[in-house]
Amino acid sequence: MRPAKLILGGKEYEFPVIVGTEDEVAIDIRKLRDMTGAITYDPGYVNTGSCKSDITFIDGEKGILRYRGYPIEELAGKLIYSAAAYLVIYGHLPDKEEFKDWRRDLTMNSFLHEHLRKFFDHYPITAHPMNILASMIASMSSFYPEEIDDPNDIDRHIKRIVGQVKTIAAYSYKQFIGKPCIYPRSDHSWSANFLRMMFGTPAEEYQVPKIMEEALDLILILHMDHEQNCSTSTVRMVGSSQSDLYASVASGINALWGRLHGGANEAVLNMLQRIHKDGGNYKKYVDMAKEKGSRFRLMGFGHRVYKNFDPRAKILKDTVTRLLADLGNNDPLLEIAMGLEEVVLKDEFFIERKLYPNVDFYSGIAYRAMGIPTDMFTVLFAMGRMPGWIAHWLEMRTDRDQRIHRPRQLYTGPNLQHL
Ligand SMILES: CC(C)(COP(=O)(O)OP(=O)(O)OC[C@H]1O[C@@H](n2cnc3c(N)ncnc32)[C@H](O)[C@@H]1OP(=O)(O)O)[C@@H](O)C(=O)NCCC(=O)NCCS
Structure with missing residues (x-):
């Protein structure tokens, strides 16, 4: 496509145009300030493409939502949570062997560090579960302070977060109602484990209703990614300074908590x-x-x-x-x-x-x-969105165009004054 022309102060400038795989058009203004001295003014960044991304495509006019090219209609209700999470994070559907390993890894990583579990004892009974979730996930980097650049370490961080987010969420509810927590089981799916930890007690085995397990899989998949929304952009913003995965997704949880977003x-x-x-x-x-x-x-x-x-x-x-x-x-x-x-x-x-x-x-x-209490609704949103946040964090780290995020501002305060 031909370059875009800008006339500013009587001078004409040209900027390259980039076209996405679905024909979305973006004007590349990376050299705008160097060339013209001007910046763009775009509160809320609603006209600003902050990155290129292979993860999710949305066409709001046509009602299209796709993860990794697959229409949402072919994923939600067809896949279980862990399979869709794998697709969103790693970019392809797992084969039989990959899926078996991934499911087992998620279950084996769903137990909290025993010292971290004790943190629950010190939250006030009135603590909002969303706040507990954010601070628990942020605290995980103190317990697992491995390398943030080694792909094997990153993979372990991913499995711990996807595995433990449901355990933390269910425990925060149990904390709120003052009932004992129970541990996940390897013969249950990710969603069934969450429901069992929410509604089960140590006294007797809880049979997870199939209809609830399927409905939860479906809802969580519907929420798994929605490209550059406020929480996902927050994860990218924090991650752009090379903060670790725990710190970055914990910031995403805090952004999601706001009532204009996840509430x-x-x-x-x-x-x-x-x-x-x-x-x-x-x-x-x-x-x-x-x-x-x-x-x-x-x-x-x-x-x-x-x-x-x-x-x-x-x-x-x-x-x-x-x-x-x-x-x-x-x-x-x-x-x-x-x-x-x-x-x-x-x-x-x-x-x-x-x-x-x-x-x-x-x-x-x-x-x-x-029977999920209202206070937990946003927590479930965060559980669904977690694979999306992780995928964006990973993608950003390998994108050579990415730099530490640093928007500009238009100063409107007083001119130079003296005491
Ligand atoms: C989601 C939302 C913020 C989108 O807003 P938007 O696209 O900017 O739409 P606008 O605010 O420009 O509204 C357009 C018109 O529809 C009306 N409108 C929009 N949402 C409405 C709603 N939920 N109830 C009643 N009227 C509504 C507005 O009053 C406006 O009417 P007008 O043209 O007579 O002035 C808005 O629809 C809303 O507040 N919905 C309720 C909150 C909600 O469900 N949020 C979750 C979104 S996933």
Whole structure:
């Protein structure tokens, strides 16, 4: 493609244009400041390509999401969590032998260092599980301070993180409810182990309901990567200074914790709770959201990137229907959610603005139906996103174009002054 031209201060400059494999076009402005003295102004970096990446492709207009080239529709509901994690991290589907080793490695690496496990005793009972998860993962680098440049060491770090994230997540819940923790088993899948550690007790064996195991695999895969979102960019930002993998993904967890990012499915449940307390009249809330000048929004509807439909929501809707049918639907909050969905899908206001239920709407309902407490919703998001963060950290380290991240600013403070 021909170079892009910029006219600044009467002078003309040319910049190369790069085209991605899906025909996305980027203007390469790496020499902009050297050539013109100017910088770009792009708060939130919404027009800035911070890297090239082979991991995930999204087309928001067409509702496309692919990991490593595979459409999400062919992965979610077809693969289990550990297989999809392998694909996202290593770039290809594992063969039989690789898969066997990977699954075994994940289970054998899912036990916490005994000294690290004792940390749980010192968190206050009110500690948010997301905060526990972030600090526990960050603490792991004190326990496993191996090389950060040796590929074999990096591989061990990866297996420990993917193996232990579910153990830490389940233990943080047990800590919160003051019940004893149990250990993972090698004859359970990654998701079944998590559910068993969440809901099982040492007194008797817990049979993980198949429908819950399958639903969890599916939801976690739907959340596994979403290219350069806030938490993934944070992982890359921290990793760009050569911080280790534990420190980098712990920063990703902290970024995800914010309510503008990972907290949306929690917000859906809080809204349903509010409607329920107010008598359950959800139509009143639909009207409130439509009122001119109203700041109230229906949580779980609309998406910044997906403007026609959210492909993840489309996949999850069927699973939610099956979960509700199987696990029983006499929960008033779930009834409100289903009523809300039905009204909104037929309402002109929402149709015109292309506001469809998003993945957070359905994942919130699915978690509620599975008995997962609201405080844990974002933690489950982090468990799903972990392979994506790791993949981006790895990719960045081998990308020769990458440098320590260092955006510029436009200074708008006072000119030189003296005391
Ligand atoms: C996700 C979201 C931030 C995307 O926002 P956006 O693409 O910037 O859309 P805008 O804020 O420009 O909104 C466009 C129009 O739709 C309306 N709108 C958007 N989301 C709405 C919602 N959830 N409920 C009611 N109205 C909504 C806006 O009021 C605006 O109406 P107007 O044209 O009459 O002014 C937004 O849809 C939202 O706040 N959703 C609820 C929170 C949520 O579910 N977040 C999780 C996303 S995965």
